[in-house]
Structures are given as C-alpha cells and as structure tokens.
C-alpha cells in the first residue's frame with residue numbers, strides 16, 4: 319500500500335493534544351465526572367403509568383428491572399387487578415396505589431419510597447388521561463373542566479412528580495416522560511391530548527433547567543402509535559397505525575420494547591449530556607412531509 323504523507327500541522331496537533339490531555343486531565347473535564355457506562359445495577363426507579371402488560375411503562379419497568387434496577391411502581395387503584403399479577407415478574411418491587419390527582423396518595427407514596435429506598439435515580443412519567451368525548455370530533459368542543467382535567471393528569475403531573483422526586487434523587491439521575499407527535503402536528507381526534515403533549519414537552523425543557531444543577535437529565539420519548547389501554551380511547555386510532563406503516567421510511571410500527579430500549583439508554587451514563595429533548599421512536603414517521 320502507498321505510504322501517505324501526514325501533513326506537518328496534523329502531526330503537531332496530535333502531539334499538542336496528547337500533551338494537553340495528559341497534563342490537564344482534559345478527558346475528564348469534557349462532559350462530566352463519570353466515564354460512560356451502561357451498568358444500571360443497584361439503581362432505583364419510580365415508575366408511574368403501569369395499567370397492564372401492554373403499558374409502555376410496564377415495558378420500561380421490566381427492562382430497567384432486568385438490568386438490575388429496583389422498581390417502585392405507582393398504579394391507579396382501578397387497575398390493581400391487572401397490575402398485581404405482573405408484580406411476580408419483577409425482582410423485589412415496591413408497588414403502591416397512587417393517583418396524580420390525589421395529594422394524600424402522593425404524600426403516602428413518596429413517604430413509603432423514602433422509607434424503603436432512601437433515594438432514587440430515575441423517574442418514569444408514563445401517565446395521560448382525557449375523557450373519551452374529548453378525543454373525537456371538533457377540538458373546540460372541549461369544555462373548561464375537560465381541558466383542566468386532561469392537563470392536570472397528562473402535563474401538570476410531570477412538574478408535581480418531579481418536585482416530589484427531586485429531593486430524593488441522586489446526582490446524575492434521569493427523568494423520562496412519554497409524548498406523541500400530536501403535540502406539533504394535527505392528528506384528527508387526538509385533539510386535547512395533542513395540546514397536553516405540547517405542554518408536556520415544554521415542561522420537559524423548563525424542568526431541565528430546574529434539575530440540571532444536580533446533573534439530572536429529563537427527556538421526552540415521542541413514540542409512534544402502540545395499542546394500549548390509553549390508545550383505545552382515541553377515536554380512529556387504527557388509522558394512526560396504518561398511516562405510520564404506509565408513510566414511515568421504515569414502513570413499520572415501533573413497539574413498546576423499542577421505547578423501553580431508548581429509556582434504558584436515557585437512564586444510563588451513555589446519555590449524560592442529553593437533556594430537555596424530545597426523542598422520536600417512530601420508524602422515522604416524524605420526518606416525513608407527505
């Protein structure tokens with residue numbers, strides 16, 4: 319093979335850079351204290367939003383737990399009979415009924431987590447609700463209470479849960495919320511939930527400022543449509559599935575496991591300098607114009 323000449327300026331740069339790195343510890347200064355690694359063993363997570371084994375939150379909780387993370391599950395009482403059988407599939411979980419609209423339940427949930435876990439590393443927010451009649455027809459038919467209710471559960475709760483988790487949270491922790499591209503573009507019937515997701519995504523950006531001093535990151539995962547309990551409330555949801563398969567560059571749907579894989583990455587040190595972002599797991603659907 320031909321021996322290519324290396325320009326003198328490249329050689330000089332190489333020498334200078336190696337010298338700087340050695341004497342000033344530059345490598346450690348770029349980007350934070352820890353070297354990147356994917357070991358989550360011994361970490362602890364709070365997970366809101368498991369209703370059944372289809373729930374995105376369930377796939378995330380299971381993936382975290384399989385990677386050595388202890389899980390504190392907060393579930394709504396109305397889904398207790400669906401959640402209880404799943405608990406046997408987790409190693410040593412803490413599972414407590416809770417509702418993001420009920421301050422007393424929130425108080426006792428966080429008190430219990432404090433007692434049992436002491437501190438936590440991750441918060442997963444996978445919670446949303448709007449009345450079925452507000453997920454169809456004309457958006458402007460929403461009433462004041464429906465608007466408030468949807469926002470309280472689906473967007474405000476991220477601030478509330480973060481406020482309560484922050485004092486327990488270790489440095490370099492991670493917060494993850496679930497969103498959908500209906501925050502930016504119009505999906506018929508998604509209506510009020512699109513508006514809630516816009517508020518949720520903006521909250522992610524503002525909260526990233528609030529928690530950054532402890533090295534904590536917060537990001538939203540924007541998933542393509544997945545058949546779940548919440549999704550069944552959206553009129554014409556099947557059309558969203560069909561449209562992704564037809565239009566996305568990869569011509570397929572994404573799964574809740576794809577979302578869980580991204581959540582693992584966002585909880586690991588590999589993503590320590592990614593915060594305030596909305597990251598898409600949608601087979602590329604969101605990049606298409608037509």
Ligand SMILES: NC(=O)c1ccc[n+]([C@@H]2O[C@H](COP(=O)([O-])OP(=O)(O)OC[C@H]3O[C@@H](n4cnc5c(N)ncnc54)[C@H](O)[C@@H]3O)[C@@H](O)[C@H]2O)c1
Pocket residue numbers: 366367368369370372373374375393394397416417418419443444445446447471496497498540541542543544545546547548549
């Ligand atoms: N399924 C999809 O197509 C899809 C796509 C993008 C984003 N998301 C988002 O993912 C998240 C999880 O939804 P999912 O699809 O897994 O459905 P899901 O029905 O399994 O999860 C929704 C969860 O919200 C919980 N919840 C509702 N009201 C609550 C309250 N007052 N207090 C506490 N918990 C409450 C429910 O108990 C349930 O566990 C939601 O934020 C949803 O908007 C879903």
